[in-house]
Each structure stands twice: as C-alpha cells, then as structure tokens.
Amino acid sequence: MSEGPQVLRRTEWLHKHLQARRIVRCHSARIDIPAEKLTGRTVLRAFCKGKHIFIEFDEGRFLHNHLLMKGIWRKLTGQQLFFPDTMWLALYVGPFTICNLKGQMLKLVNEDAVKLQCNSLGSDAMSLPFPRDEIYQSLGATKLAISEASLDQKVLCGVGNIAKSEALYRAGLDPRIVGCELRPVQIERLLEAISTVLWDSYNQGGRWTHHVYHRRGQRCEICGTAIRSMSLAPSKRATYFCPKCQSRDA
Numbered sequence: 001m002s003e004g005p006q007v008l009r010r011t012e013w014l015h016k017h018l019q020a021r022r023i024v025r026c027h028s029a030r031i032d033i034p035a036e037k038l039t040g041r042t043v044l045r046a047f048c049k050g051k052h053i054f055i056e057f058d059e060g061r062f063l064h065n066h067l068l069m070k071g072i073w074r075k076l077t078g079q080q081l082f083f084p085d086t087m088w089l090a091l092y093v094g095p096f097t098i099c100n101l102k103g104q105m106l107k108l109v110n111e112d113a114v115k116l117q118c119n120s121l122g123s124d125a126m127s128l129p130f131p132r133d134e135i136y137q138s139l140g141a142t143k144l145a146i147s148e149a150s151l152d153q154k155v156l157c158g159v160g161n162i163a164k165s166e167a168l169y170r171a172g173l174d175p176r177i178v179g180c181e182l183r184p185v186q187i188e189r190l191l192e193a194i195s196t197v198l199w200d201s202y203n204q205g206g207r208w209t210h211h212v213y214h215r216r217g218q219r220c221e222i223c224g225t226a227i228r229s230m231s232l233a234p235s236k237r238a239t240y241f242c243p244k245c246q247s248r249d250a
C-alpha cells in the first residue's frame with residue numbers, strides 16, 4: 001500500500017532512472033496509451049503530489065499514475081524481455097526498461113490535466129518546507145472527524161490509512177474529534193505528528209513503525225491499554241487507536 005513516503009521514494013527513483021533519457025521503444029498494454037505517442041520522446045522529469053505520480057516528457061506529454069493498492073514500478077535489464085501479464089507499460093531507454101505493473105491508474109495526459117489534478121488536491125504533507133499554514137487552516141476548518149480529514153486528499157494529501165492511525169496516536173488525539181473543534185495546540189500536535197510519521201517512514205526506506213496500526217487487542221506501548229479500532233464515515237476505513245492515550249481529555 002503506497003502512501004506519501006512510498007510514492008515520493010518511487011518518484012525519486014523514476015526521476016533518477018528516466019530523467020533526460022529518450023524512450024527508444026515502448027510497449028503498452030493499454031489502448032488509451034498508444035506506444036507511438038511515447039516512442040522517441042525524452043523524459044524531462046518525474047514528480048509527485050500526494051499519492052499522484054507524474055512523468056513529464058517533451059512535447060507536453062505526461063503520464064499520470066496512481067499506484068492505489070497494487071501498482072508497481074520495476075526496472076528490468078537486458079533487451080530480450082518477457083513481459084508479465086500484469087505489465088501495463090514498458091519504457092525501454094537503452095540500458096534498461098522501466099515497467100509499470102498492475103497500473104493501477106495510468107493515463108497519458110496534457111499539462112492542463114496535470115494542473116487540474118494538482119489543484120484538486122490539498123497541500124502535500126511531504127512537500128518541503130512543510131506547508132504548515134495551509135494544512136493548519138484546512139484541518140481547522142473541516143467538519144470531518146480528524147481520522148477522515150487526514151485521509152481526505154482535498155484537505156491535505158499524502159496521508160493514507162497507516163499514517164493516519166499512527167499520526168493520531170502520536171498526537172494523542174481521539175480520531176472522532178471534528179477538525180473545526182480542534183484547539184490550536186491540538187492542531188499543532190497533529191501537524192507535527194503527521195510530518196514526523198511520514199518522514200520517519202521515508203527515512204526507513206518506506207517501511208512503517210506500527211505502534212497502533214493493525215495492532216488491535218495488543219497493549220499500548222505507553223499505557224498498556226488494549227488497542228482498539230473503529231471505522232467512521234465516509235471512508236469507513238479502520239482507525240487503530242488507544243482509548244486511554246487518545247481520549248478527548250488526554
């Protein structure tokens with residue numbers, strides 16, 4: 001499952017391997033991505049916002065990718081390639097091929113579509129410097145419970161289900177508190193926690209340290225209370241929390 005840290009690392013990897021390289025040959029399993037539209041193009045850069053990856057080519061072409069739950073990018077070496085059934089796109093750049101497997105969302109788009117997509121997202125919790133003021137404002141204004149607001153990519157982007165539970169635990173906040181009811185000190189704690197959880201994962205190679213996530217029934221490392229989980233609307237995705245450390249009075 002890819003959240004901001006994994007997407008940023010994968011984007012940096014794509015940039016390192018593809019920047020300034022010409023696509024010598026392209027294989028596409030997607031009728032909406034004709035191979036001839038990318039063959040001969042040069043990659044200018046790869047960049048991301050939240051969980052969305054963009055690869056920019058010359059002549060104003062972009063690949064827009066969202067890995068969702070299963071998408072993968074891989075590097076294959078050698079010219080004689082066996083492409084697995086799960087291959088959506090293969091970009092042969094000479095010494096190696098960069099492949100997208102299992103998509104899961106991959107589109108060929110123009111610059112206007114990229115701008116539209118980026119503008120539809122809230123501030124990127126992994127952009128540097130940390131967009132503190134923007135996220136402070138959007139979290140403090142939302143009528144969603146903070147477990148849901150953290151996941152809402154229009155409020156802020158890059159946080160997924162793991163980072164959400166871990167950040168709320170780190171901040172000691174009840175997941176049911178509504179964003180606009182947070183006190184300033186609580187918003188500050190949540191901002192610090194989100195940034196720390198995301199960058200810790202990035203710095204650990206994209207791995208997570210689970211203090212609460214998928215630990216239902218196990219003991220809280222701080223107080224020993226059993227970790228619980230709950231699902232709130234609209235996402236209905238499980239939030240793992242400590243009922244004592246994250247009570248409303250904690």
Ligand SMILES: [Zn+2]
Nearest residue numbers: 220223242245
């Ligand atoms: Zn606890």
